[in-house]
Structure formats: structure tokens, C-alpha cells
Amino acid sequence: MAGDLMAGEPDPDVAREAIEYCYEQGWTDGLPVVPASPELVDQFLAQTDRAPDEVLWRMDHLNTECTVQTAAINAAMAGCLPEYFPVVLAAWDAVMLDRAAKGGGWQSTSGPAPLIVVNGPIRHQLELNCTGGIFAGGFRPNATIPRALGLMMRNAFGVAPHVFDQTTQGIPGRWAICFGENEEESPWEPLATEMGLEPGANAVSCTLTRTFEFVDNRHTQDPEQLLWDFADTISRTGVMIFRTQSAGIVLCPEHAQMLADAGYAKTDVKDWLVEHCGRVEADLRHAGKDAVSEGGHGARCAGEHERVPGDVFSPFMPGRESVPIVVAGARNAAISMVFRVFGEWSNSSVAVETTNLIAAVSDAGG
Amino acid sequence: MTTAIMDPTGRTEKQASAGLALASRPADLSGVSVGLLENGKQNARLFLEEVAGVLRVRHRVGDVQLRRKEVFSAPAPPELVDELSAASDVVVIGVGDCGSCSASAIADGVLFERHGTPAAVICSDAFTATADAMAEVQEAPGYHYITTPHPVAGLTPGQVRDRAEQVAAEVAEVLAAQGRQVA
Numbered sequence: 001m002a003g004d005l006m007a008g009e010p011d012p013d014v015a016r017e018a019i020e021y022c023y024e025q026g027w028t029d030g031l032p033v034v035p036a037s038p039e040l041v042d043q044f045l046a047q048t049d050r051a052p053d054e055v056l057w058r059m060d061h062l063n064t065e066c067t068v069q070t071a072a073i074n075a076a077m078a079g080c081l082p083e084y085f086p087v088v089l090a091a092w093d094a095v096m097l098d099r100a101a102k103g104g105g106w107q108s109t110s111g112p113a114p115l116i117v118v119n120g121p122i123r124h125q126l127e128l129n130c131t132g133g134i135f136a137g138g139f140r141p142n143a144t145i146p147r148a149l150g151l152m153m154r155n156a157f158g159v160a161p162h163v164f165d166q167t168t169q170g171i172p173g174r175w176a177i178c179f180g181e182n183e184e185e186s187p188w189e190p191l192a193t194e195m196g197l198e199p200g201a202n203a204v205s206c207t208l209t210r211t212f213e214f215v216d217n218r219h220t221q222d223p224e225q226l227l228w229d230f231a232d233t234i235s236r237t238g239v240m241i242f243r244t245q246s247a248g249i250v251l252c253p254e255h256a257q258m259l260a261d262a263g264y265a266k267t268d269v270k271d272w273l274v275e276h277c278g279r280v281e282a283d284l285r286h287a288g289k290d291a292v293s294e295g296g297h298g299a300r301c302a303g304e305h306e307r308v309p310g311d312v313f314s315p316f317m318p319g320r321e322s323v324p325i326v327v328a329g330a331r332n333a334a335i336s337m338v339f340r341v342f343g344e345w346s347n348s349s350v351a352v353e354t355t356n357l358i359a360a361v362s363d364a365g366g
Numbered sequence: 367m368t369t370a371i372m373d374p375t376g377r378t379e380k381q382a383s384a385g386l387a388l389a390s391r392p393a394d395l396s397g398v399s400v401g402l403l404e405n406g407k408q409n410a411r412l413f414l415e416e417v418a419g420v421l422r423v424r425h426r427v428g429d430v431q432l433r434r435k436e437v438f439s440a441p442a443p444p445e446l447v448d449e450l451s452a453a454s455d456v457v458v459i460g461v462g463d464c465g466s467c468s469a470s471a472i473a474d475g476v477l478f479e480r481h482g483t484p485a486a487v488i489c490s491d492a493f494t495a496t497a498d499a500m501a502e503v504q505e506a507p508g509y510h511y512i513t514t515p516h517p518v519a520g521l522t523p524g525q526v527r528d529r530a531e532q533v534a535a536e537v538a539e540v541l542a543a544q545g546r547q548v549a
């Protein structure tokens with residue numbers, strides 16, 4: 001009879017029972033998780049030299065912490081393969097370089113999303129998508145590595161929705177934003193190299209983000225027109241809550257190549273954006289964001305009276321260091337993504353530490 | 367061989383907490399010095415100052431000291447708790463008006479109570495779930511705090527004054543109620 005279990009085949013009813021058990025414990029983000037056995041978790045732990053009981057991070061105010069072993073359990077549950085685990089650990093370390101992540105960012109009403117970028121040959125070893133559809137799903141490491149961080153936040157740190165996570169609406173795909181840089185089609189050095197790591201290093205860079213918006217500009221040959229288009233999108237008043245706001249761009253290869261062909265180094269692009277992103281006083285006044293509160297933490301608010309003439313320009317970006325730019329996506333159309341940084345980008349990358357065993361295997365294979 | 371599914375929380379079963387014994391209260395607030403711990407959120411300082419103003423008129427409180435908590439998302443550092451406790455007989459804390467600062471305001475209230483200084487915490491009513499959860503984490507389940515309707519950040523100074531008027535009686539009751547215990 002069709003549907004009979006053959007010898008050696010997994011039993012779907014047993015699998016479902018185990019998945020439902022995890023739901024009942026409150027261990028899932030809404031989607032099914034992989035029930036983690038000690039044997040599976042050991043495979044994850046074998047991928048790192050870090051001790052299972054090493055504390056990755058402690059949230060003193062919530063009296064919670066996450067060890068390497070707890071991270072491994074959550075990564076297994078997220079659907080990661082064991083060999084993804086060093087990237088999960090590096091992604092965690094990278095996101096925690098962000099000041100907002102160390103503070104109350106995870107409890108914030110903004111519900112910031114970690115943006116995780118991977119550099120180096122490990123992208124190909126793990127089959128991490130770097131090209132078409134980097135934000136669109138469909139690839140196991142891209143989907144499961146950020147999900148592992150989300151499960152760690154929920155399960156290990158206890159920051160769950162409606163309780164310590166006070167997200168008002170959040171960001172679509174909050175725990176699903178991870179891709180490799182398209183180093184092969186980028187005209188510039190990889191992000192991790194720019195951040196000072198050895199060329200060719202396996203590395204993760206991460207920042208917390210609060211909105212994504214794409215810029216579709218495929219009919220100009222003028223790099224300045226393209227940059228104006230980015231600046232217009234970056235300079236929206238809606239996302240401004242403080243005096244300044246950092247933003248970055250995930251450039252598609254076509255846009256990056258066009259800028260590079262016109263002689264722009266990545267730093268030139270950053271400097272251009274720092275100079276041109278912002279709004280005039282009249283626009284800020286229309287949105288009730290022309291004044292900066294003295295009494296609070298510098299939140300923008302409506303001014304009681306006109307402070308400066310309406311045509312005075314306020315730049316939004318604090319400086320070159322606050323503009324992460326990375327190249328990813330397919331080279332099939334000129335569509336790039338602008339994202340706003342939640343707090344302050346760490347402007348650094350974290351090397352992926354693999355065990356000697358894995359390094360030897362990849363050398364032999366390379 | 368069957369093995370148990372591994373627990374991803376890393377936590378062991380919590381013991382039932384002993385709860386929080388509140389600091390002893392003055393019989394009334396007359397002449398009592400008041401510390402204000404503001405978290406830097408929009409309107410927080412004005413709100414607390416207006417509350418202190420009402421307490422001065424209605425309860426003839428003494429000195430008022432204002433301190434700013436620099437990191438709104440985290441509980442107050444021990445030095446600040448020491449300093450404000452030394453400088454004042456009772457403290458008013460607020461305003462919990464965001465995801466992290468509401469929880470940390472509750473943690474601050476518990477810190478001051480354990481330090482022996484009566485505290486009144488004011489929190490927006492949109493954040494009671496996270497405030498109550500923090501009380502549990504701080505082993506002070508059921509810790510009583512004062513709510514004001516959400517939102518607070520967008521209020522005009524006149525509206526802030528009205529809100530302060532509305533909560534002042536409860537603040538006074540919390541600070542002066544001798545021997546009040548949490549559930």
C-alpha cells in the first residue's frame with residue numbers, strides 16, 4: 001500500500017510528534033524546528049574549538065545567558081547543518097559589536113533586524129547564496145543562520161514577543177537576512193578586507209537594521225544621477241528619530257560596477273552620500289521633526305518656533321564610518337537595497353573560526 | 367536508542383522566589399526629601415518634576431533632587447542608586463515608555479527598595495507585560511508600579527502636567543504606605 005513505511009525510512013508521525021513537542025515547550029518562532037538530539041548537537045560542537053560551556057553573552061538585567069552549547073542546540077533547531085555553526089558563532093559575535101545590541105536593542109519597539117554578510121571561500125563551501133534573490137529566501141544557510149540567532153534570542157535570552165520583546169510592528173523577515181557578498185562580481189575589495197581582515201578571510205559582518213527599501217534605477221549612465229536616487233531614498237523623514245541616522249546600501253553588481261567604472265572608490269560613494277543625504281528645514285518642519293529634544297536622548301520633535309530659515313540643509317549621516325556598503329545580488333538588473341542602521345554600525349568584521357579539522361579538509365579540497 | 371530532545375533555553379527550573387520586602391515607609395511625606403530618577407525619554411524629566419511639584423504643594427515634601435540615568439535600557443548603575451539613596455528619603459522613577467526602559471524602570475524600583483529606599487515607578491500602560499515580566503526576573507513578582515495612559519512622549523507640557531496631577535496621589539500613597547508588601 002502506498003504510504004507504508006519502508007525499513008530505514010524515517011517515520012513521519014514520530015517526526016511530527018517531536019516537532020509538536022517543541023511547539024508545546026514554547027521553543028519555536030512559529031515555524032517547525034528540528035528537534036535537537038545530543039548526537040546532533042555534538043556534531044555542531046565538533047565544528048568549533050570553543051568550549052561548550054563558554055558563555056557567549058550574558059544579559060545581566062534579564063538574568064539570562066547563552067553558552068556555546070545552547071547556541072548549538074538553537075542552531076540545530078533552526079535547521080542549520082553542523083558546518084554552519086562557526087558562521088553562527090561569528091554572526092553572534094559580530095552583531096554584539098553593535099552598541100544597541102549590547103543594550104536594550106532586542107527589547108526595542110523598533111524590532112531591529114540583524115543584517116548578516118559573509119565573506120570568504122566559506123560562502124561557497126556552505127552554498128550560501130550571494131547572487132540572485134539574496135533577500136528572497138530559498139537557500140538553507142541564508143535562511144537558517146539568522147534564524148539561529150532569533151531562536152537564541154527567544155529561547156536562551158528569554159526575549160520573546162509580547163513580553164521582553166516589545167516590537168511594535170517589526171521588520172519583514174527580521175530573522176532571515178543573511179547572504180554572502182558577491183565578491184566575484186564586486187569591483188571593490190570584500191567588505192571584510194575593507195574592515196581590515198586578511199584578503200580571502202572567512203568573515204562575518206553584521207549590523208542591526210530598521211527598514212529596507214529598494215532603488216530601481218536601470219536607465220541612467222550618469223553615476224551622479226544614480227547617487228541622487230540613493231540619496232533621495234536614504235533621506236526620508238519617516239525613519240528619522242534622532243538628529244542623525246546611518247544608512248547603508250546593498251549594491252547590486254550592476255550599480256557597483258557602474259560607479260567603479262566612473263572612477264568611484266567605495267569611500268567616494270560613502271563621502272558623496274554623507275554630503276548629500278539629508279533634508280532642508282522646511283521638510284523637517286512639515287514632518288514635525290525640525291527640533292531635537294534637549295531634555296531627552298536627542299529625539300527629533302516638532303519645534304515650537306522657526307529656528308532657522310526653511311532652506312537650511314541638515315545632513316543626516318554622521319560620517320563615512322556609518323555607511324556600510326556591500327555588493328550582492330544578481331547582475332541581471334540595476335536594483336539595489338537601501339537599509340537604515342538601527343543604532344551604530346560597528347564598522348568591523350569578525351573572522352570565522354573553524355576547527356583545524358575543517359581547515360585541513362577545505363585546504364585539501366581547494 | 368532513544369534520547370531526550372535537548373532544551374534550548376539553558377535554564378534550570380526556577381525556585382519559587384521569596385519575593386520582595388519593601389523598604390519601610392515614612393508615615394507621611396511632610397519634609398521628606400525626594401529623588402527623581404529620570405531615564406531621558408521624551409517628557410520623562412518634565413513628568414517627574416511635575417509630580418514633585420504636586421507632592422510639594424499637597425504633601426509639603428522637602429528637597430527634590432533630579433538625576434538622569436544615562437543608559438535608559440539598563441538598570442541604574444550601583445553608584446547612582448547609592449548616590450540618590452543617600453541624597454533622598456524616597457525616589458520617583460520614570461517614565462517607562464519603551465520596550466527596554468519600562469522593564470529597566472521596574473528593575474530600578476526593586477533595586478531602590480532592596481537598598482532601603484522607598485520607590486514609586488511610573489510606567490506607560492502599553493508596557494505592563496514587559497514590566498510585570500521584569501518584576502518576575504527581579505524576584506519581585508507582583509511588584510506594584512503606577513501606570514499612566516500611553517503615549518507619553520508626544521504630550522504637550524500642559525498635558526504632562528495633567529498626567530502628573532493624575533498619578534500624584536498614587537505616588538504619595540505608594541511612598542508613604544508603611545509596611546506595604548507585595549503579593
